[in-house]
Amino acid sequence: MGERLKRLIAKRDQAARDREQLLATRKAITDLAEEEAREDLLPEEDAEFRELTAQVKAKDDELRQLDERITELSEEEQRSQQVTAGAAAVKRARARVESVTEARTYERGNGRSYLQDLARVQLRMDADGQAEERLRRHATDVQTDPEYRDLDRTDGNGGYFVPPLWLMSQFIELARAGRAYANLASSQPLPPGTDSINIPKVAAGTSTAIQTADNASVSETDMDDDFINAPVRTIAGQQDVAIQLLDQSPVSFDEVIFRDLTADHATKTDLQVISGSGSSGQVTGVRATSGIETVTYTDATPTVAKLYSKVADAVQRVHTLRYMAPTVIAMHPRRWAYLLAATDGNGRPLVVPEAGNPQNAIATLGAVAAEQVVGQMHGLPVVTDPSMPTTLGAGTNQDVIHVLRASDLLLYESGLRSRVLPEVGSSTLTVRLQVYGYLAFTAARYPKSVVEIGGTGLVAPSF
Structure with a gap:
């Protein structure tokens, strides 16, 4: 036409x-x-x-x-x-x-299972093609940390998800920490086809100066450049599952496995961002990044007032050394609880709900929540994260507080991939499930964006 x-x-x-x-x-x-x-x-x-x-x-x-x-x-x-x-x-x-x-189709309790569909397709048990059609429209969002326990139908090892049919659609999930700190970083998709991300950086800048007289020399300093390297790392794991468990389980067993794997992956990603060592396949986390600022709080009799001044010191260091404002304070929930429990000489709390229009409070309580913004301190949002370390120092009972400009952190993450491998356990009717993905992280663009407060003043608090 x-x-x-x-x-x-x-x-x-x-x-x-x-x-x-x-x-x-x-x-x-x-x-x-x-x-x-x-x-x-x-x-x-x-x-x-x-x-x-x-x-x-x-x-x-x-x-x-x-x-x-x-x-x-x-x-x-x-x-x-x-x-x-x-x-x-x-x-x-x-x-x-x-x-x-x-x-x-893949919601809890309706008899459909992503894991079963994936296994049936790869085992060529999908005669009518329905499982393959469902898989085409279903995005897999699972990642995992290595774990090598075999699952079979023995009670306590997977058997509670097969008959008898008592409470089969309900199960108790394992409690895991999330990724509150990692979510603060600037998140970007990991570029394909690379095993290392190099970010150019100006190492030494130019200069200006007062010209002493007309036609006198003008200040000139050559700029030096460098680059920040963020290697791509792999998080992968596998789980061997009996085919009978896939075939006979009346619940969506993939929900049981992948919800737990996804939750654990969130925890491991968070730990990598905070404390990755940079060796043995780990990313270089914030605490291992060379050049971040530290404020030492050494005190045998710590008080909230002294800690408050240390946080103020950390805030001004970001202003002074990064020349930009910090955006968030991150601490362990126990440290925030320590602040919430603090009272003045008359027994009045020092951290009160912001809805009450508090006066002369060291901080305000925004929400009774976990792993998100819970309040404010020094005008900055406070985020609690149970993945912040609590076993530091000589007594292995100290935690740390981070004051940081979170937008200077870069976290690259790939899509999630999964595989079903029937060959490795074919002699025992065992299917190996694998999931893997890639990530890269750096806090080295502006190390002075992060100030870590630590020392004997941050030992485990008593309530």
């Missing part, structure tokens, strides 16, 4: 140009007669004039017919586009409905 319309439009343009040429030729005949001051055309001129007039009329007819055909095709194409747009809208609506339906 489109090509035909284009050809008709081009043909009409050519016909219009031909008509203009005929009119110009006919006008030249009358112009010549006027120049020679003749009232009538010569016989041969008159004959040519009439012939040109007939040709112009024919071109007019041709243009009218082309206009009609172009109009018809344009209207038809417009209707076709409307129909196509309508069909696309219906298709999108149907896809949304199907997507919702497919999402419900």
Whole structure:
């Protein structure tokens, strides 16, 4: 339809140009007669004039017919586009409905299991193709830390998820910490096809100075550059599962496995961002980054007032050394509870709910929550994270507090991938499930963005 319309439009343009040429030729005949001051055309001129007039009329007819055909095709194409747009809208609506339906397929307690579908496809047990179709529309969001326990149907080792049918749709999840600190960092997708991310950095800058006199030398300092290296690391794990467990479990067993793996992956990512050593396949976490600022709080009789001044010192160091403001304070929940428990000489709390319009409070309580913003201190949001270390110092009972400009941290994470490997346990009807993904992290762009407060003043508090 489109090509035909284009050809008709081009043909009409050519016909219009031909008509203009005929009119110009006919006008030249009358112009010549006027120049020679003749009232009538010569016989041969008159004959040519009439012939040109007939040709112009024919071109007019041709243009009218082309206009009609172009109009018809344009209207038809417009209707076709409307129909196509309508069909696309219906298709999108149907896809949304199907997507919702497919999402419900893998909800808890309805008998559908991603893990079962994945195993059936790779074991060539999907005769009707339904499992493969569901997998095409289902995104796998699972990562894991290495764990090598085998699961079978023995009670206590997976057996509570097969008959008898008592409370089969409910289970107690293992409590795990989240990734509150990691979520503070600037998150970006990991670029494909690389095992190392290099970020250019200005190591030494230029200079300016007062010109001592006209025509005197102007300050000149060469800029030096460097780069920050963030190697790509792998988080991977596997779990061997009996085929009988996949076939006979009345619950979505993938929910049991992958919810736990995902939760543990969040914890391990958080730990890497905070305390990764930079060796043995780990990223270089914030605490291991060379050049971060430290504030030592040494005190045999620590108090909230003294800690408050140390946090103020950390805030000013980010301002002074990074030349930008810090954005957040991160601490362990026990340290925040220590602040919440503090009272003045009259037994009044020093950290009170911000809804009460407190006066002369060292901090305000924003929410009774975990692993998120719980309040404010020094005008900065306070985030609690149970992955902050609590076993530091000589007595291995000290924690730390971080005051940081979180936007200077960079965390790159890949998509999540999973595999089902039936071959390794084929002799025992065992299927190996593997999940893996990649990440890279750096806090070395601006190390002075992070100030760590630590020392004997941050021993485990008593309540």
